[in-house]
Amino acid sequence: MLSMWIYKRFLLLLLAYGGVLTAMNLFPKVPVWAFSSFLGEVIFSPLKLLIAIILFVIGFLAYSLFVRDVVIMWKTNYSVPFHNPRLISIIIACVSWIHLFIISRMYAFVVLALALWYGIKDVRFNR
Numbered sequence: 001m002l003s004m005w006i007y008k009r010f011l012l013l014l015l016a017y018g019g020v021l022t023a024m025n026l027f028p029k030v031p032v033w034a035f036s037s038f039l040g041e042v043i044f045s046p047l048k049l050l051i052a053i054i055l056f057v058i059g060f061l062a063y064s065l066f067v068r069d070v071v072i073m074w075k076t077n078y079s080v081p082f083h084n085p086r087l088i089s090i091i092i093a094c095v096s097w098i099h100l101f102i103i104s105r106m107y108a109f110v111v112l113a114l115a116l117w118y119g120i121k122d123v124r125f126n127r
Contacts, residue, residue: 002085009089012062017096019059024100024107026052060114066093067119
């Protein structure tokens with residue numbers, strides 16, 4: 001049971017980190033104020049942009065599950081199953097986000113903001 005949980009978390013973290021990192025590399029690298037260049041990228045390579053957006057969404061949704069774990073561990077008074085492995089997976093997710101922050105601050109902040117928003121919204125307590 002525990003080994004399956006760890007395996008799922010490892011795959012989830014790999015999906016989150018890999019998705020966001022790949023999306024960072026696939027997004028068009030045009031200046032912010034060059035709308036015509038951005039429009040040209042969208043028109044001439046829409047599949048690349050679509051794949052980047054899908055990977056970005058998958059990445060921040062996967063990171064939001066780690067945010068949900070943080071909120072659950074912080075707010076509950078009762079024993080959370082798999083406390084130590086859950087804490088280790090949260091620490092590894094934070095380290096991977098720090099690496100994303102070193103690579104690109106803007107994308108990392110957007111990922112963190114969306115993951116925080118969706119992860120906190122996703123928490124449901126049974127009280």
